[in-house]
Amino acid sequence: MKSLGLGSRTKIMKINISKKVKKVPPSGIRAFFDLVLGMDDVISLGVGEPDFVSPWNVCEAAIHSIENGLTSYTSNKGMIELRQAISEDLRERYKITYHPDSEILITVGVSEALDLALRAILDPGDTVLIPEPCYVSYHPLSELAGGKAVYVPTTLKTNFKLTPQILKKHIGPKVRAIIFNYPSNPTGTSYSKKELLALSKIFLKHKIAVISDEIYGELTYDNPHVPFPTLPGVKDLTIYLNGFSKVHAMTGWRIGYACGPRHVIEAMEKIHQYSIMCAPIAGQIAGIEAVKNSANAVRDMKREYFLRREFLVSRLNHLGLDCRKPEGAFYVFPSIKKTGLTDLEFSRRLLEKENVAVVPGSAFGPSGKGHIRMAYASSMIKLKEAMLRIERFCRK
Numbered sequence: 001m002k003s004l005g006l007g008s009r010t011k012i013m014k015i016n017i018s019k020k021v022k023k024v025p026p027s028g029i030r031a032f033f034d035l036v037l038g039m040d041d042v043i044s045l046g047v048g049e050p051d052f053v054s055p056w057n058v059c060e061a062a063i064h065s066i067e068n069g070l071t072s073y074t075s076n077k078g079m080i081e082l083r084q085a086i087s088e089d090l091r092e093r094y095k096i097t098y099h100p101d102s103e104i105l106i107t108v109g110v111s112e113a114l115d116l117a118l119r120a121i122l123d124p125g126d127t128v129l130i131p132e133p134c135y136v137s138y139h140p141l142s143e144l145a146g147g148k149a150v151y152v153p154t155t156l157k158t159n160f161k162l163t164p165q166i167l168k169k170h171i172g173p174k175v176r177a178i179i180f181n182y183p184s185n186p187t188g189t190s191y192s193k194k195e196l197l198a199l200s201k202i203f204l205k206h207k208i209a210v211i212s213d214e215i216y217g218e219l220t221y222d223n224p225h226v227p228f229p230t231l232p233g234v235k236d237l238t239i240y241l242n243g244f245s246k247v248h249a250m251t252g253w254r255i256g257y258a259c260g261p262r263h264v265i266e267a268m269e270k271i272h273q274y275s276i277m278c279a280p281i282a283g284q285i286a287g288i289e290a291v292k293n294s295a296n297a298v299r300d301m302k303r304e305y306f307l308r309r310e311f312l313v314s315r316l317n318h319l320g321l322d323c324r325k326p327e328g329a330f331y332v333f334p335s336i337k338k339t340g341l342t343d344l345e346f347s348r349r350l351l352e353k354e355n356v357a358v359v360p361g362s363a364f365g366p367s368g369k370g371h372i373r374m375a376y377a378s379s380m381i382k383l384k385e386a387m388l389r390i391e392r393f394c395r396k
């Protein structure tokens with residue numbers, strides 16, 4: 001046996017990473033924001049996170065609960081008071097009924113709800129349709145759940161909306177589910193009831209489960225939001241996802257929820273109870289307060305987003321960067337094609353020359369090429385300064 005004397009080299013053992021994980025590319029947003037880290041005086045319109053602090057009554061409810069010693073696990077499904085509050089809220093606002101005992105699951109943000117929904121319903125090789133440009137998690141989460149993620153391209157011609165014509169081209173025997181998101185991250189696009197009805201008929205005909213991510217549902221500025229499960233006949237095929245991160249400015253509390261047919265929620269809970277146990281109790285208590293008593297705060301934030309949207313859309317178009325008015329969320333998705341730069345070049349140079357961070361559209365799927373995503377979850381002062389810098393950059 002050889003002795004391991006000073007200077008001899010021991011072989012370094014490396015833990016193997018699964019092929020499934022190796023296949024997943026790093027997030028385009030993350031790669032870009034690594035560049036931002038460490039830079040001074042950057043105005044970031046990149047992160048999709050409200051600049052508002054969570055409403056004070058929401059924070060206070062959680063503080064009081066901690067003072068009163070509520071620091072334990074909760075039921076796996078989430079606190080019954082929160083499930084009841086959500087159930088009542090959905091019934092009052094949208095006339096949808098989900099039973100708080102069996103049809104609602106409280107999760108760690110919509111992120112966990114998405115993961116659970118996909119893992120609960122997919123078998124290896126099942127196809128998941130993903131209209132893009134889309135939220136960056138949809139493709140990797142579908143693949144990690146064993147599915148085959150298939151992008152469904154949408155373009156500016158249809159205002160980045162999925163239409164029956166586009167959808168029909170992608171229907172096949174293995175299509176099991178679609179991840180549908182409106183108002184959309186990154187385009188802000190939303191749908192009218194008529195448009196949703198036309199799509200729902202195709203989902204029903206082909207028995208395609210709809211994972212409906214409506215996290216920006218209350219942030220629509222021109223027309224009321226129509227939740228997918230309110231359409232005729234589709235409730236049994238829909239897993240409705242929502243949460244508190246965006247509308248209530250509660251990203252850090254990590255509370256979301258899934259509503260759906262009893263057997264689907266049961267299957268999701270099975271995974272959740274082993275992997276997560278329960279969402280954090282302080283977040284759930286904050287969530288109860290948010291559902292019951294934050295309508296005024298939400299209305300005030302929404303008014304501010306509306307003003308910012310009007311400002312950005314008008315300034316961008318004035319500059320010659322074509323920008324349609326998005327119906328909801330807090331993103332604009334202007335075309336930068338006229339500058340002659342790619343979206344990656346535009347974003348990188350804008351950051352280097354003017355210290356303004358935006359996200360290249362191609363981070364959200366191939367159809368995002370030639371666009372950038374700008375989040376208007378930043379103060380008007382910052383948006384005005386950012387637009388001055390972008391103007392100077394484009395003039396040069």
Ligand SMILES: Cc1ncc(COP(=O)(O)O)c(C=O)c1O
Pocket residue numbers: 048108109110111112135181184185213215243244245251255256
């Ligand atoms: C469309 C969409 N879905 C889900 C999420 C995740 O939200 P949560 O903070 O609830 O996990 C985001 C966050 O940016 C999002 O934009």
